[in-house]
Amino acid sequence: MQSVRVPDRKQIVEKAKGAFVGLAIGDALGATTEFMTPEEIKLQYGVHKQIIGKGWLYLKAGQVTDDTEMSICIGRAIRNSQGWNLTAVAEEFANWVKGRPIDVGSTCARGIRNYILHQTLEAAPSRWSAGNGALMRMLPVALYTLGNEDSLAQYVVEQAHLTHNNPLSDAACIFFGRLLHEAMMGATLSQLLVHTDNFVDEHPDFCYRPYPGKSSAYVVDTVQTVFHFLFSTTTFEDCLVGTVNQGGDADTTGALVGMLAGAVYGVDGIPKRWLKRLDSRIYSEVDELSEYLVDHSPALLSLKD
Template identity: 45%
Template sequence: MSALAMKADPQAFEQDGLTSRAVGAYLGLAVGDALGATVEFMTPREIQHQYGEHRDMIGGGWLNLRPGQVTDDTQMSLALGDAILRADGVEGVSIAKAFDDWLKSKPIDVGSTVRRGIVRFRTSGTVQGPVDDYDGGNGAVMRVLPLAIAGLGADPKTLEAAALVQAHITHNCPLADVGMMTVVQMLQRALITPTNAYQDMVALAHRLGRYDKAYDITKKREENPSGFLPDTLRAVFQAFARTDSFEAALLDVVNRGGDADTTGAILGFLVGALYGVDAIPSRWLAKLDRNVADACDAQARLLLQLSPLVSGRELKVSQNPI
């Protein structure tokens, strides 16, 4: 169904399964985060020795989490989604304030680059850090899902501007920017027109690798991936390209270890967007923190209604208050 047809019929996005895919992406993010957190910073050999194959949402890990408890990946995504909804658009100061409020809540885990960017905003009011090649971590991508949903149907230049507003509060690295935009494009492809989306998403991953060899997924199997975005996305894209279901994709990537909560979160929202909420194993959804699950469901629906695809309105984007 075309975007124009969806705009003409307010119920069309429900009938087309778009809501299921948007909710599936959000819950996939949280499920992947909670599943992967158990084995974060472990090597594949250590995971195999302890679990055989890590398959269940059991908590624990270096953060000693409860089963179904999420980390900064999901928490920052929800903070970003709240900020977009409050501002009725993508507004840098609102997003930075939401991140600052999240940091003040004393979250269980915070990346160093994320913390530095938030503290910079807190002390100077700036919502864009300087360009820094060492800011190529995965923190801006792990939380990008709300932006991708709110930007469904937006002009590509507007969508990119919006994505960079949220990213550059904490991460301003050209290498990371191109990786983030590929992820956003993959999400939009899955959400808007799922027919043949899998092949197109794999093609986008390969195109990124041709653009910059740091992202080349034809290299050897990425195991124990670091928080450097090319490492993260090589593991995510390899697992995506070699599986054909939500569960198989998540099990592949989290059992690679390393920054497994984030690889799980990113792949979780990609395959959630592709396969829809019904593809998420019920045993994982049953263990997921109920408050988090409810927040994910609600945000997905509200952000979808805000999007140009559904609302017919342009996406508002600004670094300063709108």
């Protein structure tokens, strides 16, 4: 995928911030309805569209979960290492787990524990690691590799294999990275749809039309849900509200659709009421990391030289 027009730095950074803030917003909104069915959500909330916390984790309003926290870990590792360093990513994950986070998926926990005990940087291939835990956190890799698809594919799979070594997870991570690159370079929703249809042709497991209606942590269900709501709506709010009201693994589907929609619509497209409710420390850190990662993307830096 190659975009014809190269936007200026300000436009790219604005979309990068939209993606990272959008991910956190989607996580915070979706965590309330995680593990609920659409019927249960309708009965309890009508339409869930306010960041109120609660949910099965009893969150505070604006609090985020492992989706955002693990993404921040990768962003910090790149910044602190001044480049890609898989061991630094693993160390960030290890320190995060040792801090007793509010939530951590079982496959992620197993991979991180293997690193802590054995310094293992690659989990064994497994049909049981086709969850969405590697996909949900890959955003910083996409920001840092903007302009270099080879680095994107390499790094995004390396971070995935710390915990999830599965071809479906790998394919999703690489393609979401490419979609983010396109969106940050100014691609429209209709242009992203063309790329997505080509991807689905090559990887029919991810076919989302007609939408199967599942939103579990299985990476195929997650990707189908994200594609369905991203391409059947025309605003950030409608996209995210539709997704989290589907329930299931709603913090992760919310985070991922918020990430892509944020890259498409930018920070200005995110409702102000949600921005105000997001944990201010999280907002500040993802905002700063977004700008740092884009500004230090080796491919973009080489264009300046």
